[in-house]
Amino acid sequence: MRNTFADTIYEAGKNDKRVAIVVADISPAGSMQKFRDEFPERFINTGVAEQIMIGLCAGMALRGMRPFAYTIATFTFYRPFEFVRDDLCYQNLPVTVVGIGGGVAYSTLGGTHHAQEDVVLASALPNMTVLAPCDPAECREATLYCVTQEHGPVYLRLGKAGEPDLTSRAVDPFAFGKLRYLRRGQDVCILGYGPIMKLAADLAAKFEARGQSVSLVSAHTLKPLDTDGIMVALRRHAHVIVIEEAAPYALGLRVKALAWEARARCRLDVFSLQDAFIHTYGSPGELLAAHGLDLASIARKVGVE
Amino acid sequence: MRGIMTFDGAASRRRCLGYRRRILDISQHVPALHAAGAFSCLEIVDTIYHGLMRRQVGTPARFVDTFLMSKGHGCMAQYVILESLGILTRRDLELYCTPSGQLGCHPDYGVPGIEASTGSLGHGLGMATGMAYADRIKGEDGRVYVVLSDGELQEGSTWEAMQMAANLKVDNLAAFVDLNDMASLSRMSETHPAFYPVLDKLRAFGWEAAEVNGHDAGAIHDAVMRRQGGRPFVLLGRTVKGRGVSFMESVPIWHYRSPNKEEYAKAIAELAEVTS
Numbered sequence: 001m002r003n004t005f006a007d008t009i010y011e012a013g014k015n016d017k018r019v020a021i022v023v024a025d026i027s028p029a030g031s032m033q034k035f036r037d038e039f040p041e042r043f044i045n046t047g048v049a050e051q052i053m054i055g056l057c058a059g060m061a062l063r064g065m066r067p068f069a070y071t072i073a074t075f076t077f078y079r080p081f082e083f084v085r086d087d088l089c090y091q092n093l094p095v096t097v098v099g100i101g102g103g104v105a106y107s108t109l110g111g112t113h114h115a116q117e118d119v120v121l122a123s124a125l126p127n128m129t130v131l132a133p134c135d136p137a138e139c140r141e142a143t144l145y146c147v148t149q150e151h152g153p154v155y156l157r158l159g160k161a162g163e164p165d166l167t168s169r170a171v172d173p174f175a176f177g178k179l180r181y182l183r184r185g186q187d188v189c190i191l192g193y194g195p196i197m198k199l200a201a202d203l204a205a206k207f208e209a210r211g212q213s214v215s216l217v218s219a220h221t222l223k224p225l226d227t228d229g230i231m232v233a234l235r236r237h238a239h240v241i242v243i244e245e246a247a248p249y250a251l252g253l254r255v256k257a258l259a260w261e262a263r264a265r266c267r268l269d270v271f272s273l274q275d276a277f278i279h280t281y282g283s284p285g286e287l288l289a290a291h292g293l294d295l296a297s298i299a300r301k302v303g304v305e
Numbered sequence: 306m307r308g309i310m311t312f313d314g315a316a317s318r319r320r321c322l323g324y325r326r327r328i329l330d331i332s333q334h335v336p337a338l339h340a341a342g343a344f345s346c347l348e349i350v351d352t353i354y355h356g357l358m359r360r361q362v363g364t365p366a367r368f369v370d371t372f373l374m375s376k377g378h379g380c381m382a383q384y385v386i387l388e389s390l391g392i393l394t395r396r397d398l399e400l401y402c403t404p405s406g407q408l409g410c411h412p413d414y415g416v417p418g419i420e421a422s423t424g425s426l427g428h429g430l431g432m433a434t435g436m437a438y439a440d441r442i443k444g445e446d447g448r449v450y451v452v453l454s455d456g457e458l459q460e461g462s463t464w465e466a467m468q469m470a471a472n473l474k475v476d477n478l479a480a481f482v483d484l485n486d487m488a489s490l491s492r493m494s495e496t497h498p499a500f501y502p503v504l505d506k507l508r509a510f511g512w513e514a515a516e517v518n519g520h521d522a523g524a525i526h527d528a529v530m531r532r533q534g535g536r537p538f539v540l541l542g543r544t545v546k547g548r549g550v551s552f553m554e555s556v557p558i559w560h561y562r563s564p565n566k567e568e569y570a571k572a573i574a575e576l577a578e579v580t581s
Contacts (some may be wrong), residue, residue: 041442044473052465059435062414062421063443067435075443082425083462087432091414186326 001159002028002100002193004136007144009068010035011032011303013042018066022046024053026071026100034134050079057095058087058147062177066094066147073099073115073157073197079120088153089127095153096146097122098104102157102194102277102285103133111277114287115157117247126299130223132251133164133174134197138220141174166197167218177221183212189237191255192228193219196245196288202295203241206304219251231256236263241302245279245288247273270293310530312356314523318578321347321522324385325549325579327398329572332563333382335402339410341559343381345485345519348384348450348579349542350374353450353481354390365391370447371420371436376454376483377411377431379561383418384408392418403523427460428454430480433458434470434537437478448477456488458503470537471511480512480539481530483519485546489560495556500547506540512539519544520579549579 013019020042021035032173035191036043046053057067069076076099077084088095099115107136108111126261129151132138138157146154167174170182179191188207192200204214205240215237234240234255239250242252252270259268273291280290299305324347350372358370362554368429373529374383384401387393393408393416400406407416411424421432433451440447450474457463484503507514513532517524519542532538546560547553550572553564564572 007566044438044469046465046469049463049465049468051427052434052469054463055428055466056435056438056469058421059432059437060439061435062356062432063436063439065439065443083431086422087428103404238489 001136001139002134002161002227003162005098005158006030006035006141008140010145010194012144013039016066016147017042018064019059020065020067021042021173022053022057022067023200024048024050024071024075027251032109037178049147050075051083054080054083054087054095054097056090058083058093061093061095067208068096068146069099069223070098071100072113073118074104074113075113077118077155081121082187084153089125092127092152094149094151096155096156098156098158098160101160102201103196103284105160105195105249106283108282108289111279111303114278116273118155118157119222119246119250121248126222127152129154131155131192131221133220134194134218135163137165137167138174140220142220145201149217157194163195164198166201174220177224177226179226180218182218183214183215184197185215187212187214187237188239188241189215189217189233189249190243191217191219191233191242193222193251194245196243196293198291199288199295199298200243203243203298203302203304206299210304222251226252227258228257231262234268235264239267239302240264241270241271243271243298245292245293246272248275271298281283310351312523312526317348317351317355317522318580320389321351322384322576322578323389323468325576326573327385327388327575328381329564329569331401333566333569334399337410337561338563339381339561340361340380340471340563342376342379342454342485343555344548344550345544345546345554346376346379346483346542347382348522349356349452349481349483351527351545352522354386356522357450357479357529371449372453373421373423373429373433373449374412375423375433375457376426377423379452379454379483380410380412385410387418396551407494410555416549417491419475426454427455427462429457430466433478433480434466434473435474437475438473439468440477441475448479450479450481451492452481452483455482455484455486456491458482458500459497462465462508467507467510467512473474474535475537476534478537479536482539482541484541485542485544487546487557487560489557491557507539507541512537512571514539514541516541518542518544518581520548521581551575
């Protein structure tokens with residue numbers, strides 16, 4: 001996703017002089033180097049200084065530009081949180097805060113580099129849009145949305161690298177603010193977002209192997225959430241499952257609240273990170289497993305082991 | 306980056322006397338006015354609006370350049386000047402801090418004449434740097450003037466902005482520090498002796514810097530006119546919090562409080578042109 005974002009923003013920057021990238025001492029990935037070489041005035045490195053990264057973006061946006069603040073999610077969003085809130089959200093400026101490695105992608109770097117609660121915190125900010133694409137192609141769509149949108153600030157939560165393609169055969173195109181059905185079924189609906197969508201797809205395959213028909217849905221727009229779409233999914237499926245690489249107050253909790261509103265009669269299972277820091281080191285999968293987010297554990301809990 | 310070449314110091318003193326009177330009048334409607342912090346930076350803000358910022362022809366005044374009140378609690382100084390320029394109305398100021406008005410104790414982006422929301426300290430210099438940088442790379446001739454409190458120099462974010470403004474060499478940016486020595490709790494010179502000397506620190510960060518009496522509009526204007534350019538400029542203005550009303554000067558309670566009727570009468574009676 002990192003490389004796809006870099007390629008996409010390079011293309012966008014070529015066509016749109018308003019696009020600027022403000023990074024805080026992160027090594028440029030993919031075409032980011034090309035962006036830096038070709039548009040040096042629109043590529044700024046603030047160094048290890050995240051508050052000015054957001055402040056600069058705000059000032060540039062107040063002058064009609066479309067800045068992207070870019071570094072590891074914990075540092076684009078947590079470190080300068082009050083600047084994101086006051087400079088970007090309060091003033092409703094079209095700045096995209098790009099969080100690389102949302103969730104536990106930086107799985108060997110320890111808890112200081114895990115963005116577990118970012119989705120919940122970003123969703124709580126008035127005016128903020130929250131996007132979390134599930135694969136490189138969806139990352140491209142989400143990035144292009146951020147370049148052209150007129151709403152205000154966006155928190156764009158990305159993975160890191162190596163996410164497999166999940167959307168090339170999707171039945172729905174990417175549409176901002178709408179649930180995206182990657183495939184449609186009748187019995188089970190699995191909702192997810194971000195790189196953990198791969199786990200959701202693997203779980204879907206297990207249901208299908210048992211002859212059940214599965215809807216697999218990328219909830220890439222977490223705010224504004226497609227509440228109507230979720231209520232429809234809750235009514236149309238006998239079993240709804242939410243899988244997310246986020247603190248347990250994000251999509252899962254929203255879906256539970258909507259289930260009450262929709263008078264849903266389906267079975268509803270929610271799998272999130274626990275409300276706890278992670279002191280485990282290893283692959284992202286191993287860290288997720290430490291919080292019960294692995295195929296075997298989830299399959300057992302939903303009855304398809 | 307030079308502003309308007311001629312500047313009439315005597316006219317500035319007359320305007321500032323009028324602003325102080327107006328601010329005291331408004332104080333009679335609200336319990337917390339932040340009058341003292343407005344009084345300390347009045348001459349600085351007046352010099353920026355009347356001596357530095359370039360205007361387009363027409364009424365009400367429209368500026369080519371940008372003003373940010375990073376020390377948002379001093380915004381009453383800005384409001385009365387915007388009122389005198391016809392950008393805010395008399396009614397806007399009468400409805401200060403009321404539900405039917407649009408002005409509060411901190412500047413809010415979207416209100417006429419307000420270019421960015423401030424209030425939380427340490428935000429203005431970063432946004433001003435971004436604005437000035439954007440103007441430069443877009444080939445526009447905008448200049449950005451930003452007023453900071455000395456307390457804001459305690460914020461780490463101000464120093465992040467100091468570094469980046471110097472690295473980016475945004476010479477269309479000028480910052481003014483209202484060095485009134487008073488935080489809301491106590492004197493900075495007593496609680497933060499290591500903060501001084503300030504001028505050397507700013508120069509060490511790559512800024513062109515000068516220091517003047519912050520109540521001497523002519524000196525403020527001259528210092529900006531004398532700048533060499535090529536990098537951001539900062540002017541330290543030595544000021545007195547609450548300047549102009551003897552019993553408010555450097556007394557912490559007046560950071561927030563509005564005078565009662567008796568105090569108001571006493572303040573109005575003693576108001577005179579501030580000469581230095």
